[in-house]
Amino acid sequence: MSEHAVLLDIQNLQTYFPITGGVFQKTVGHVHAVENVSFQIREQETFGLVGESGCGKSTTGRTLLRLIEPTAGEILFDGQDLRALSQDELRQKRRDMQLIFQNPYSSLNPRMSVRQLLEEPLQTHFSLSQKEMDEQVLWISQAVGIAPEQLSRYPHQFSGGQRQRISIARALITKPRFVVADEPVSALDVSIQAQILNLLLTLQKELKLSYLFISHDLNVVRHISNRIGVMYLGRIMEQGDTEAVYRNPLHPYTKALLSAIPKLDPLEEKSRIRLEGDVPSPADPPKGCPFHNRCANCMEVCRNVVPEERELEPGHFVSCHLYD
Amino acid sequence: MEHLLELRNLSIDLPRGKRQSPVKLVEGVDLTVRKKQNFGVVGESGCGKSITCSAIMGLLSYPLTVGAGSSIRFLKENGEELEITSLSPAELRKLRGKDISMIFQEPMTALDPMYTIEEQINETLRFHTSLSKPEMHEAALAMLKKVKIPRPEQILKDYPHHLSGGMLQRVMIAIALINNPRLLIADEPTTALDVTIQAQILDLMNELRESYDTSVIMITHDLGVIAETCEEVAVFYAGQVVEQASVEEIFRAAAHPYTAGLLKSVTSLGGEEKMLYTIQGAVPTAGNFGQGCRFADRCEYCESRCRESAPALTEISPGHLCRCWLHAPGKEAAQ
Incomplete structure (x- = not known):
């Protein structure tokens, strides 16, 4: 994958949400949703979060499409700084960057037929004749596996897996280069998940897409991603090639997270790293390393200093004081 | 009791x-x-x-x-x-x-x-x-x-x-x-x-x-x-138990094509193959189950008798029950 050019370059991205309080709704604090996140996505690559x-x-996924305005940082898409674009220019740019939502039950307008749903992005972004639009709709519906005679139906007439196919078609009909897939299979049954994942992989090859694949399901992310980033409390704790991170996790949080996946073999010896307690609130993140109060290897320095990201193996980055 | x-x-x-x-x-x-x-x-x-x-x-x-x-x-x-x-x-x-x-x-x-x-x-x-x-x-x-x-x-x-x-x-x-x-x-x-x-x-x-x-x-x-x-598992499909056995047995030797397919599609995640094993189609809706086996339309081993009559849940080895014609030759469902 390394021969491909960098499509998206995120540097020190920060997104804070204000917390207001008091009679005059003054800002009394900030939710630190995304804190100093940097990563790159190459062309035709899948980056898993x-x-x-x-x-x-x-929030990271939405910030880098500027659906949420970043507080600080740089988002370079194909060398162009997205933060410098005006709203009009941004709308133009959005045909190259699309989003697939988690819940296909709530993300499709129930009062629009599939054809209308698919035509809507074309009308927004291009001025095509009806004939050209029909061609596009037919092409994408075939690509995602919706039969032409189903185009006049409404979302409620489809199952969850079928609806997710419609959502994917809607995102891809403008022929984007980059797609943020935000938990696209979490709402689906196991046997349907596999179908949708295969579809995403096939379309990636056909349309030369790059994905940012967001999921909490570690097995799914491992399967679909070339590289992954492990996030905790708004920061990327570890990133690198998927197999490198799964085979040789370096950060204590990654180790704990991977050991928490239920094993499919009932006879396998379970050696689980237990994490006590809950994730701290991002409105009041702990001082120093965000993970220090749940970490088994916590040292004095972890309580006070935020660890720097360092490259331990080529392409494998970790933010942890253990490797200072 | x-x-x-x-x-x-x-x-x-x-x-x-x-x-x-x-x-x-x-x-x-x-x-x-x-x-x-x-x-x-x-x-x-x-x-x-x-x-x-x-x-x-x-x-x-x-x-x-x-x-x-x-x-x-x-x-x-x-x-x-x-x-x-x-x-x-x-x-x-x-x-x-x-x-x-x-x-x-x-x-x-x-x-x-x-x-x-x-x-x-x-x-x-x-x-x-x-x-x-x-x-x-x-x-x-x-x-x-x-x-x-x-x-x-x-x-x-x-x-x-x-x-x-x-x-x-x-x-x-x-x-x-x-x-x-x-x-x-x-x-x-x-x-x-x-x-x-x-x-x-x-x-x-x-x-x-x-x-x-x-x-x-x-x-x-x-x-x-x-x-x-x-310790013991029952696998449900479309309102019926299609397989039941001890956990070790299910994961080691799943007999029903549905159970085997589910396991295959999950375990192939993260494997070498990029394309996942999938069970085609979707679960039929209640009321449209038809005559035969309810899994027939999605099953890769489907034969003519699977569409004609429904298999019964039968014991294929001690403590291992399965509802499939593959494992129950000649047995009609007790309807």
């Missing part, structure tokens, strides 16, 4:  | 008006849960696993009814046998929370936001025991300690919104176990939780099971959770 709920992975 | 719970020929009907026969959402389910057993029920959404367990609790909601000829028998501590399908609402209330209790999927919505944790624990105690108020407080405190809740004195005074999902699920477990039930039904207890919290809750349940003499029915769609917690 994993982490527990509330760790900022969805 | 030597076992704790016996379901015989359980069916659950959805009435369709006077002229039409009801839709059978669950059909011909036979399950036996032994004392101190961890029993797993696995299947996709809509396969009937949750309503089967609601029927055990007598909690089927209108318009669902238990079909004619169904039997759910439960052995009480004093050796008395109960036929749950014929109990009155008052008798059922006495049973629930005392002999049989349940943990729900979403701890955030299963607790009442208007009451403190202590009041919600006490509700169960007040109904089934005659403890005084200080005694109830002691019991609640001891129970919270057993489910390893930090600062239990403080937590008792808190409201559900003060607590995280993992903590709330611990509270739910505390409420379910406080009367020392004989049977605990856990309906997807960790589905709404993160992996690290799921690991904590599964460990806790395994520990508690050893100190209580409780049998557990674990309903889940996650085969990994089954492998980690259960």
Whole structure:
């Protein structure tokens, strides 16, 4: 994958949400949703973001499409700084960057037929004749496996897996180069998940797509991603090639997370690293390393200093004082 | 009756008006849960696993009814046998929370936001025991300690919104176990939780099971959770049990093509092959099952007889039941 050019370059991305309080709704603090996140996505590559709920992975995905305005940092898409674009220019750019949502039951307008749903992005981004639109709709519906005679139906007439196919078609009909897939299979049954994952992989090859794949399911992320980033409390704790991270996790949090996956073999010896307690609140993140109060290897320095990201193996980055 | 719970020929009907026969959402389910057993029920959404367990609790909601000829028998501590399908609402209330209790999927919505944790624990105690108020407080405190809740004195005074999902699920477990039930039904207890919290809750349940003499029915769609917690598994598909065996047997030698396919599609995740093994198509909807095997349309081994008549659940090796023509040559379904 390394021969491909960098498509998306994120540097020190920060997203804070204000907390207001008091009579005059003054800002009394900030939720540190995304804190100094840097990573790159190459062309035709899938970058997986994993982490527990509330760790900022969805906010990261939305911030880099500027659906949420970043507080600081750089988002370079194909060499162009997205933060410098005006709203109009950004709308133009969005045909190259699309989003697939988690829940296909709530992300499709129940009052629009599949054809209308698929035509809507074309009308927004291009000025095509009806004939050209029909061609596009037919092409994408075939690509995702929706039969042409189903195009006049409404979302409630489809199962969850079928609806997710419609969502994917809607995201891909503008022929984007980059797609943020935010938990695209979490709402689906196991046997349907595999079908959708295969579809995403096939389309990636056909349309030369890059994905940012957000999921809390560690097995799914391992399968689909070339590289992954493990997030905790708004920061990327470890990133690298998927197999390198899964075979040789370096950060104590990654180790604990991977050992928590239920094993499919009932006879396998279980050696689980137990994490005590819950994730701290991002409105009041702990001083120093965000993981220090749950970490088994916590040292004095961890309580006070945020660890720097360092490259331990080529392409494998870790933010942990153990490797200072 | 030597076992704790016996379901015989359980069916659950959805009435369709006077002229039409009801839709059978669950059909011909036979399950036996032994004392101190961890029993797993696995299947996709809509396969009937949750309503089967609601029927055990007598909690089927209108318009669902238990079909004619169904039997759910439960052995009480004093050796008395109960036929749950014929109990009155008052008798059922006495049973629930005392002999049989349940943990729900979403701890955030299963607790009442208007009451403190202590009041919600006490509700169960007040109904089934005659403890005084200080005694109830002691019991609640001891129970919270057993489910390893930090600062239990403080937590008792808190409201559900003060607590995280993992903590709330611990509270739910505390409420379910406080009367020392004989049977605990856990309906997807960790589905709404993160992996690290799921690991904590599964460990806790395994520990508690050893100190209580409780049998557990674990309903889940996650085969990994089954492998980690259960001894015996029943696989549901489209309202029927399609395979039942010990956990080792299911994971080592799954016989039904549906079970084998599910395992294959999960275990191929992260493997060398980029394309996943998939089961084609989707689960048929209740009422459109047709004559033959309900899995026939999605099955790669489907033959003509699979579409003509339904296979019966037969024992293919000691303790291993399977509903498939591949393993039951020449046997018609007992309809």
